[in-house]
Amino acid sequence: MSDTGNKLVNAIKDKGKNLEAEMSFFDHLEALRWHLIRASVAILVFTILAFSYFDTLWQGIIMAPSKNDFWTARKMCELGHWLHRDMCFNTIKVQLMNNEMAGQFILQINTSLLAGITLGIPYLLWEIWRFVKPALHEKERKAASGFVFYATFLFFLGVMFGYYVITPISVHFLMGYTVSPDILNLPDIDSYLSSVATLTLATGLVFELPILIYILANLGIMTPKFMRASRRYAIVVILIIAAVVTPTPDMLTMTVVSIPLFILYEVSIFVAVAVEKRKIKKSEELMRS
Template sequence: MSENKIIKAIRDKGKTMEAEMSFFDHLEALRWHLVRASVAIVIFTSFVFYFYDWIFDTIIMGPSRPTFWTYRMLCEIGAALHRSGFCIDKINIQLINTEMAGQFTLQINSALIIGITLGVPYLIWEIWRFVKPALHEKERKAATGFVFYACMLFFMGVLFGYYVITPMSINFLSGYTVSTKIQNLFSIDSYISSVATLTLATGVVFELPILVYILSNLGVLTPKFMRETRRYAVVIILVIAAIVTPTPDMLTMTVVSIPLFVLYEVSIVVAGLVEKRKLKRHDEIMS
């Protein structure tokens, strides 16, 4: 009897060790996926660092100049509508550096931010490679194009944040004063932080359909629930638009809100497709 107990204990211990080894094997695999993604980000960061002069003058400082694409388009829209006040001829912004190593750390930090942004597609691909083996064949087919759509939505958000939200916010905030006795002198760190936050935050917000897709597969969200809570979503979207664009005019809030409304409606469609696929799978099992 005791011998049987010993044998059973050995078998249980073997199963436990096998499970532990499997867990650590997964951790090891994840580590290498993250290492490769980190190497890719370092390569992109080095590339940005090498061409930093052009990137800084053209891309980073672009929204601070009246010749920026967005400001020129506003002028053309105003001319087409025969409305004055659309043209932005001057951006009241003066940038200063207040730290000894400020410009050096500025170059490193901004190059790293852009490197991470460029490396997002590869990071998503590596995460997908890690998750993919754990999925069933049908789940893999259902998730076909996940990396492409996730990257596409992210960069659409980044472009929208860079060309729409960032210049509008900079134009408003740089000229806003509470008193003529106070002169606006902005640190370069504050400027870089504002551009990066507005741009990357919009890129993350544009991933809403992907998040809804995942939550729908987990059974957390349904299209019926999203339709019923649409009125609350409208309020939340308006609040987000007000936070992302610290400008008081309704035009800016409307421009920012419209893509978010579209994303929400697209998310409802995505949730509906997931629900139809689940019902179809259920019918196949029952039949």
């Protein structure tokens, strides 16, 4: 009877632990849901603001890289004069088409939503940090205390690089590229918007490489030794990315695009080294204790 009673008591205790774990899991899900709801509300607010000031957003930001007086166009022309090369953008007038009855209304909604998501990224990262922070130890919190700042800084740095360098070069090259004078380049409004959004937002995500390496290094997946050994392959990949995002065959343009990516890779190696040193120091402290 005593053995049976002990088994019954242990079974009840185990069941209680399982119920407690399940409740804890659902509590975490509920907390995550509210973090995502607050981030969604922030994105919605930015989207409404972008919708309200759509004329400024469209003419002053979205269409700006296609104009010949854009900052990048002027600087490329000045650089060409200094290098005694013709690097001025061709004088083109970008005209867009709309083939759907609700096309322009949908365009305004999609553009505003993209602007809202872009501007809401810092708050989304902050909410993610608030959700993850309680599960970290004190030292881990201190080590990752700058996560929101650095992730936001790198994202917008990448967006600015994509917007001011990659986008105008790509737009002017593709709009001016013709295989026959009988064919006019009249892109659809959705095609233009998706091109600008892809080139800018994708570059913003690429610039998050040091943050990704920091996470992978902490998980033990990525090491400085591996990254140094893979540097030659990384160079090839970076050159391929530069060739894809800059369709112009000019090597100087490809170099301008690839240099920041090389720098990002080297910075990521330093990040991995710092994580490895911190791990070694932590293990030494554990050995002493």
